[in-house]
Amino acid sequence: MKATYKDVKSDILSKITKGEWAPGDLVPNEVELAATYGCARATVNRAMRELADEGLIERRRKAGTRVRMSPVRQARFDIPVVRAEIESRGATYRYSLVSDSVEVAPDWLRARLKLPAEGKAVHLDCMHYADGVPHEHEDRWISLTALPTAEEADFSHAGPTEWLLATIPFSEVEISLSAGLADQRLADYLACAVGEPVFTIERSTWWEGQAVTYVRFSYRPGYRLTTRY
Incomplete structure (x- = not known):
């Protein structure tokens, strides 16, 4: 069974909160994470985007994604069902x-x-x-x-x-x-x-x-x- 974006997000969040990925650490790219979790790259992207929106990781074009040194709290507008x-x-x-x-x-x-x-x-x-x-x-x-x-x-x-x-x-x-x-x-x-x-x-x-x-x-x-x- 393929991992959902919630599974991916939860596991990455666990790695950050447990210190496996410390502040400033470079996070594996989306292709590597998709292979690790056995899911589509779009699934990983959605998980990473939500973590970035929540201020836990920082994504920069060509520079990769890193765990934020200091988490930033941001407001989000979720699409309602x-x-x-x-x-x-x-x-x-x-x-x-x-x-x-x-x-x-x-x-x-x-x-x-x-x-x-x-x-x-x-x-x-x-x-x-x-x-x-x-x-x-x-x-x-x-x-x-x-x-x-x-x-x-x-x-x-x-x-x-x-x-x-x-x-x-x-x-x-x-x-x-x-x-x-x-x-x-x-x-x-x-x-x-x-x-x-x-x-x-x-x-x-x-x-x-x-x-x-x-x-x-x-x-x-x-x-x-x-x-x-």
Whole structure:
């Protein structure tokens, strides 16, 4: 059984905390670690990235990765999984895939994510429910340039966020928060009136400089966003 990124992260963390890898020590490169743990390099990269985000290691291009002399504490914004969010409140979660298509990326998406001309993307329209009540509408695009396997993925039973987190790491995230008014389409999805206020989160992610996905989440009136750092 191949090691997961959590296994890799846990073992590296253990080596650091036990002093096997002392402050300032050079950490083996990703290729060596992937061979050691019997996993893909991307798995190692995700583990190393989280340790770097947590201030335990320092990664420098061409200079390698070293255990930090003094750990740095940093705030992180983890990508949330709506199923876990709803179930943590004791509510029953339900997911529905409204539509799934492969399209040439529209001009606005190509401009936003710097996709190639005629680049294609998977376009998903999804709904998430809490105790049968509309909770979140998801309008998502996944670049097939960055992630061609998305074209054959089955999104009929689980939301794309969970598939993406299990399939590819991310190195950069852009998040925008805004308020707006529901048009007829959103009003139908969220079971609210046209013109009622809706809360919107737009999120784009990249992996090593290449755009992977753009998503717009819309929430019905009364939604509250809470984050913890």
